[in-house]
Amino acid sequence: MRVAVTGTPGTGKTTATAALVDRFDANVEADTSTSAVTVDGKETVDELTADDICHLNDLIESESLYTDVDEDRDSVIADMDALESVVDDRAPVVVDSHLAHHLPADRVVVLRCEPNELARRLRERGEAAEKAHENAESEALDVILAEAVESHGLESVYEIDTTERTPDDVADRIVDVLTGEREPSAGTVDFVGYLQ
Numbered sequence: 209m210r211v212a213v214t215g216t217p218g219t220g221k222t223t224a225t226a227a228l229v230d231r232f233d234a235n236v237e238a239d240t241s242t243s244a245v246t247v248d249g250k251e252t253v254d255e256l257t258a259d260d261i262c263h264l265n266d267l268i269e270s271e272s273l274y275t276d277v278d279e280d281r282d283s284v285i286a287d288m289d290a291l292e293s294v295v296d297d298r299a300p301v302v303v304d305s306h307l308a309h310h311l312p313a314d315r316v317v318v319l320r321c322e323p324n325e326l327a328r329r330l331r332e333r334g335e336a337a338e339k340a341h342e343n344a345e346s347e348a349l350d351v352i353l354a355e356a357v358e359s360h361g362l363e364s365v366y367e368i369d370t371t372e373r374t375p376d377d378v379a380d381r382i383v384d385v386l387t388g389e390r391e392p393s394a395g396t397v398d399f400v401g402y403l404q
């Protein structure tokens with residue numbers, strides 16, 4: 209099974225997925241009922257190691273899986289076909305990136321964050337003000353959520369608002385998606401006020 213963890217840059221994908229193995233162990237050991245292979249007919253994950261997690265942005269860099277370099281944006285244009293083939297070979301359970309929803313997945317987690325907080329996080333991470341603002345606007349417009357729903361359908365999308373959650377708390381909610389204990393959800397936040 210593959211679970212994509214996507215969201216606008218700054219929503220906390222890298223941080224939450226880095227905490228995932230520890231949180232998975234803590235949650236699944238604490239709840240023996242999640243060791244079943246299916247919950248309510250849904251496939252579940254009952255074991256997770258660091259090898260099961262793939263950070264696409266690292267892979268794109270380390271394997272040079274890009275077709276072009278965008279100097280203005282200080283970023284690369286990913287070669288999605290090459291990326292898909294490398295990811296298929298590695299068969300990870302969790303795929304983390306703002307591009308993850310462009311690859312096939314059984315479930316898609318979309319991390320969300322209130323745009324002002326998102327911009328604050330990006331500035332704190334060292335991003336330029338312009339880039340932080342651009343991403344905050346994109347988050348207010350639900351761009352990645354809409355793409356995820358269009359590609360994978362409402363029944364496969366799980367929206368998680370990270371605005372007031374710690375990375376561990378966000379990771380716990382992703383664990384619930386992996387173990388089949390969370391229902392799909394989309395449109396649970398409304399950040400459009402940021403644009404007014």
Ligand SMILES: Nc1ncnc2c1ncn2[C@@H]1O[C@H](COP(=O)(O)OP(=O)(O)O)[C@@H](O)[C@H]1O
Nearest residue numbers: 217218219220221222223329333370373374375
């Ligand atoms: N839940 C959270 N609450 C507050 N700050 C966070 C949270 N998750 C991540 N951060 C911080 O926000 C910044 C962006 O997080 P990061 O995981 O790199 O986002 P992404 O991978 O989605 O681009 C980092 O500086 C990180 O420390």
